[in-house]
Amino acid sequence: MLAVAAVTQSTTDPLSGLYVGDLAEPEVPAGWVTIDVVAAALNHHDVWSLRGVGLPADRLPMILGCDAAGHDADGNEVLVYPVVSSPGWGADVTMDPRRSLLSEIYPGTLAERVRIPAGNLVPKPAGLSWEQAACLPTAWLTAYRMLFTNAAVSPGDTILVQGAGGGVATAAIQLGAAAGLRVFATSRDAAKRELALDLGAREVFESGARLPERVDAVLETVGAATWSHSVNALRPGGTIVISGATSGDAPAKAELTKIFFKQLRVIGSTMGTREELARLARFVAERGIQPRIDSVIPLAEARTGFERMVRGDVSGKIVFRN
Structure with missing residues (x-):
């Protein structure tokens, strides 16, 4: 499948380790589901991963990305909640000392498909476009x-x-x-x-x-x-x-x-809960808020978006479309 990944890391030249192309699809663990990604957004977190911050080199290659919206196996329109708790954690996931974001331990969202825990799905309000929805999770x-x-x-x-x-x-x-x-x-x-x-x-x-x-x-x-x-x-x-x-x-x-x-x-304050993401999505849709989108770029041209983020030439979110 088409994906965007960190294959090497460099503090001075992060884009040297960026790969955009075909990668094998990761296996789906028990209790996880696969989402067909329609839109995914870029974050500074992705550039830091390419610099070697928060992503150990022994986990490379790693598909990047935390934000996405797409379809579940039943065709429902959903947002991806990107925080993954440790096994058995039942409280506020942001308080879990062993939590992670997608693209830190598990492959991220800058791909045609992403696997996530079944409990990490949030319904996408009909009033949000795919691009707007993809801006919200981080x-x-x-x-x-x-x-x-x-x-x-x-x-x-x-x-x-x-x-x-x-x-x-x-x-x-x-x-x-x-x-x-x-x-x-x-x-x-x-x-x-x-x-x-x-x-x-x-x-x-x-x-x-x-x-x-x-x-x-x-x-x-x-x-x-x-x-x-x-x-x-x-x-x-x-x-x-x-x-x-x-x-x-x-x-x-x-x-x-x-x-x-x-x-x-x-x-x-760190991220938020799945319930807060659901409330946020409803609030944005009901109030007619238009998240500031800098540009929408085909996923196959993701390097262009990364180049702009590294230069600081961004005003709002960069969104990739499949």
Whole structure:
């Protein structure tokens, strides 16, 4: 079958290990099912795998990809929930210390077909296109859990989204605006600030700029470069929800004094549950949210999408079609 895989890894030239072509179909374990993939989306996770981060070399070749939507064996339209729990785990899968994402231990979604546990299927709402549905399982699910589970914000609250333009940040802006939140967003790039306004942000600012008022919650994916600004932007009792640290995880100042004096909450957030993905899909369909899609590319031309992601030449999700 046609698939996109990491066959070698390089920290300096990740695309040198990218393979697009025919691969044998993986076996289907007991209790798993095969999905015919219609659309699959690209994530930075896939590039990190090519760099050797989170994917040991002894698991190569590995089919890449976490996000997909397609048909099950009965022809039902479904989304793929990409988090795989360890055997016997029965609680919130995001708390499972041995969990994995598709493409880390088990082959991923950038293929004509993908195998997943039978319990990892989520119905695709009829109101979502294939491309829109394929955007949701990773970045959009992460943003949904950050906002509605961990930040626990309500309509009328004000949030700050750091690093507008990234996949999670873009999703958080669209979801927050659709939920009646006042969304502030920051970016070093003027074009990305304009994009944030187009997506529903109330106001946008350069990174580190003083805000007109303190916010109820900050969604933090940038890390070291914006940490102090995130702490200073919060009202007393406010919440920082952090799901990434693209600029590094060692800020110059931890801001501990401000955190305890202002009684701030700092909450880590990773992906989301299958139930949250189902709620997210319904919310996006019912509110008529249009996930920002950068481009739709045939799976056979996947290298083009990877090249653009490595260059940073992306505004929204890159989606591959079979």
